[in-house]
Amino acid sequence: MIRFDNVTKTYPKQNRPALRDVSLEIEKGEFVFLVGSSGSGKSTFLRLILREERTDTGMVHVLGKDLARLSNWKVPHMRRQLGTVFQDFRLLPNKTVAQNVAFALEVIGKPRGTIRKTVPEVLDLVGLAGKEDRMPGELSGGEQQRVAIARAFVNRPMLLIADEPTGNLDPQTSVGIMRLLDRINRTGTTVVMATHDQNIVDQMRKRVIELEKGRLVRDQSRGVYGYQH
Amino acid sequence: MRLQFFLSEIGVGLRRNLTMTFAVIISVALSLALAGGALLANKQVDSMKGYWYDKVQVTVYMCNKGDATSTPSCAKGAVTDDQKAQILADLKKLPIVEKVYYETAEGAYKNYEQQFKNSPMASSITPDQMQENYRVKLKDPTKFTVIASAFQGRPGVQSIEDQRAVLKNLFSLLGGMTKAAYVVLAFMLTVAMLLIINTVRVSAFSRRRETGIMRLVGASSFYIQMPFIMEAAFAGLVGAAVASVMLLGGRYFMIDAGLKLQDKIPLVSFLGWDSVIQVLPLVLLIGFLMPACAAFIALRRYLRV
Numbered sequence: 001m002i003r004f005d006n007v008t009k010t011y012p013k014q015n016r017p018a019l020r021d022v023s024l025e026i027e028k029g030e031f032v033f034l035v036g037s038s039g040s041g042k043s044t045f046l047r048l049i050l051r052e053e054r055t056d057t058g059m060v061h062v063l064g065k066d067l068a069r070l071s072n073w074k075v076p077h078m079r080r081q082l083g084t085v086f087q088d089f090r091l092l093p094n095k096t097v098a099q100n101v102a103f104a105l106e107v108i109g110k111p112r113g114t115i116r117k118t119v120p121e122v123l124d125l126v127g128l129a130g131k132e133d134r135m136p137g138e139l140s141g142g143e144q145q146r147v148a149i150a151r152a153f154v155n156r157p158m159l160l161i162a163d164e165p166t167g168n169l170d171p172q173t174s175v176g177i178m179r180l181l182d183r184i185n186r187t188g189t190t191v192v193m194a195t196h197d198q199n200i201v202d203q204m205r206k207r208v209i210e211l212e213k214g215r216l217v218r219d220q221s222r223g224v225y226g227y228q229h
Numbered sequence: 230m231r232l233q234f235f236l237s238e239i240g241v242g243l244r245r246n247l248t249m250t251f252a253v254i255i256s257v258a259l260s261l262a263l264a265g266g267a268l269l270a271n272k273q274v275d276s277m278k279g280y281w282y283d284k285v286q287v288t289v290y291m292c293n294k295g296d297a298t299s300t301p302s303c304a305k306g307a308v309t310d311d312q313k314a315q316i317l318a319d320l321k322k323l324p325i326v327e328k329v330y331y332e333t334a335e336g337a338y339k340n341y342e343q344q345f346k347n348s349p350m351a352s353s354i355t356p357d358q359m360q361e362n363y364r365v366k367l368k369d370p371t372k373f374t375v376i377a378s379a380f381q382g383r384p385g386v387q388s389i390e391d392q393r394a395v396l397k398n399l400f401s402l403l404g405g406m407t408k409a410a411y412v413v414l415a416f417m418l419t420v421a422m423l424l425i426i427n428t429v430r431v432s433a434f435s436r437r438r439e440t441g442i443m444r445l446v447g448a449s450s451f452y453i454q455m456p457f458i459m460e461a462a463f464a465g466l467v468g469a470a471v472a473s474v475m476l477l478g479g480r481y482f483m484i485d486a487g488l489k490l491q492d493k494i495p496l497v498s499f500l501g502w503d504s505v506i507q508v509l510p511l512v513l514l515i516g517f518l519m520p521a522c523a524a525f526i527a528l529r530r531y532l533r534v
Contacts, residue, residue, distance in 0.1 A: 080447035107448035
């Protein structure tokens, strides 16, 4: 599903690499936590998977494709097989819940019939049935994140990338979001989640990958958060 | 392709930048009206020049029957065949003469008719009022006086005319105006391009949330960029339509009504509606394509896909 081979990435005008010689493999259907303090390279790791950035040296394979050799015009098609969720939800404030989810399908040219069928299904899945016509501003943070997850999942991606999805939520709401991500994982979707939330990592007992100053320092199945910050 | 989606995106974009959209429309309209106007002015000058100026520099008019009473130099009546042959031989002897064309009175009338077919003057002249003439092309057009002094007052010669001198000032004025129009046009087009690029930039910035999400969910660059490009193209097309109206109105008010140039200068055959209409598709095409290209260039810089 995802393979990093000796990946090093240095941003322009920076001395220290954001990622240094990282090698790992994530199998289909896994649930992986990515932990590490700020600046440890978590975001760079995720951006490389999304091909928002390219490696300096080393190879990144996602869904069996070498991203370095993937031509620019094929990148959108690759991203259609990925779902992405962020800490700040990134919803469109002037569209309703249903429109926000439908937007993801509209812009990749899905027929209207499919959209009309799929959107209520996925909103039901994330527990937002009956709130289709609400505006994001009228929803709680947890509900907004559910909309974002619905949008990421509506195209049934093979892989879901979550960058601190509970970062703006209180612990109880976070648990709900984690249950939802777990359920999505059980449908066969691989989930990679960067987080700072110790409780969640310790409770879920999933594989934990820890980065420190751009190096891979721990890769532990059924791991815990493991460091204090 | 989801047309409705595109149309709503374009509508939202245009409304959000209403003032900029107007600026684009106006600047495109002005620059294209100027471009079309300059093109038409050029055509007008060429149509007049083409016949009179390039081919012929000096005309030796010979006496016809009617001139015997009206023109002193033709008191001896119409030109004879001998006189004609003598004039032609003498013209050809001169080293500065490059070519001599003979034109019958009938031919002169036809040319006249052709040149002034839209003018009321055409019908007031009859073939026998026209003179036979030699049209002389000089190697050096400034040597007109040589011809004038050699042939003025000769038997059978009614008059000698340097049409070049008559038209020269007018054409140099028109030519200068056309050039000035092209310079202004170049500036206007630059301004229009910069405005479009800036408008697209503002538009892309104000919709960076949408485009960011589009990128994430895997929308192709076509889907992401097309609304911006169509927005610019639409504004440009409206501008071009305004420019077309300005051109049509310009012809109407300058030539037919308002200034009434056709009535005031009946000697000049002005461009017809067909010439103006021929220019319009070009104006519309440029009005559509130029903003689209400018938007495309702007997006390459400001909208990473």
